[in-house]
């Protein structure tokens with residue numbers, strides 16, 4: 001049987017799709033390369049905002065004709081929206097064959113094999129100990145790999161559905177993470193992104209996140225380590241020191257602020273003040289002047305006044321983020337805010353605030369990126385442009401995506417690029433020279449593993 005997985009949501013879901021494909025292939029399933037070829041289509045879903053769910057529900061509707069054309073075709077919905085909607089999904093969409101939450105992926109081979117006609121399987125229980133030890137992920141071969149080091153979340157930010165669909169925090173044992181990264185390095189992956197909802201709360205015995213980051217950076221063959229998302233609470237000096245001093249750690253931190261108003265942060269139950277957040281930014285920039293910082297912001301959360309909003313807007317201007325993910329508050333059932341607070345900022349005000357901060361951030365990003373024109377930067381080559389395979393795509397040490405004519409460079413190489421132009425999201429330049437050869441994946445290794453990305457909603 002051939003399986004196709006479409007992924008929605010954050011990087012954690014991307015990593016989970018690779019995990020699911022690994023679990024299925026270990027039990028004899030194969031990857032489908034197109035929808036027509038697939039016997040099973042799995043949507044790995046997101047629930048973080050209403051829009052994310054609406055888009056996936058729309059996609060499900062579009063899949064109905066495929067089912068008519070191919071009797072026996074199975075459609076499964078897994079991940080965060082699957083856990084959120086559960087049985088309701090089946091009631092409203094009887095053509096869905098199975099629903100599985102984030103802790104139930106080990107059961108997917110059995111669920112698919114034993115599926116009886118006209119009876120949907122619904123597996124949405126939490127399993128507080130599941131970290132998928134012993135399961136191996138099926139990754140598209142290349143230079144970059146996602147490694148989940150933590151599942152679930154122990155914070156209860158009041159706007160957020162994630163803890164309610166992903167369950168409590170669980171950390172993958174450090175020895176398993178190290179073994180995994182060593183294996184990846186042997187396979188030619190040299191850029192690793194460590195993933196967790198509050199990745200810096202990771203701990204295993206006396207191994208803190210800062211220690212783990214250092215250990216991963218030390219592994220032979222690993223050139224660059226990134227991580228996402230840290231939480232401002234517990235962003236330790238030890239961590240700042242590792243970021244500043246370890247050459248293999250990216251000079252880049254995604255540090256979600258959400259709001260710069262302390263009363264909003266309090267209502268959001270973020271557990272830090274704006275001043276505490278700024279102190280981390282100050283230390284990061286002091287100890288690591290080349291650091292790039294990005295953020296997440298929510299505008300229009302319950303009770304957000306014009307004054308609250310102005311504070312956030314000013315923080316975006318003052319902090320000069322390299323980029324930012326900006327969202328209008330979307331009420332989510334299950335969340336504390338949905339149960340106890342009033343979603344009282346009018347939709348048009350939310351949209352107007354959102355449009356304004358998007359515009360401001362775009363101008364700042366463009367300034368920052370354009371200021372690099374003329375500079376010679378080190379870039380690690382991660383692959384080729386989808387639109388033009390003659391163009392290589394990589395990232396600078398501070399995580400700025402850079403495109404250039406590939407010349408004699410190959411994926412995995414560190415190269416020197418002279419920046420010639422910039423947009424608010426990418427740098428374009430000219431390859432000056434290859435600085436250090438990497439181990440490029442062979443053509444045979446660059447196989448399509450049957451995982452495709454839906455629109456990102458992270």
Ligand code: SAH
Pocket residue numbers: 048049159160161162196197198229230231256258296297298327328329330331332458
């Ligand atoms: N664990 C990460 C965030 C995961 S969700 C962290 O705490 O940083 C990614 C982002 O989506 C959040 O940072 C927040 O900015 C946004 N988000 C979460 N819930 C939301 C909601 N109900 N409405 C709008 N944006 C939301």
Ligand code: SF4
Pocket residue numbers: 153154155156157160161162163197198231
């Ligand atoms: Fe957890 Fe808060 Fe991040 Fe949601 S926003 S995943 S509750 S830390």
Ligand code: F3S
Pocket residue numbers: 008009010011012013045046047048080081162165166457458
């Ligand atoms: Fe789940 Fe990530 Fe969306 S944890 S809710 S897929 S943002």
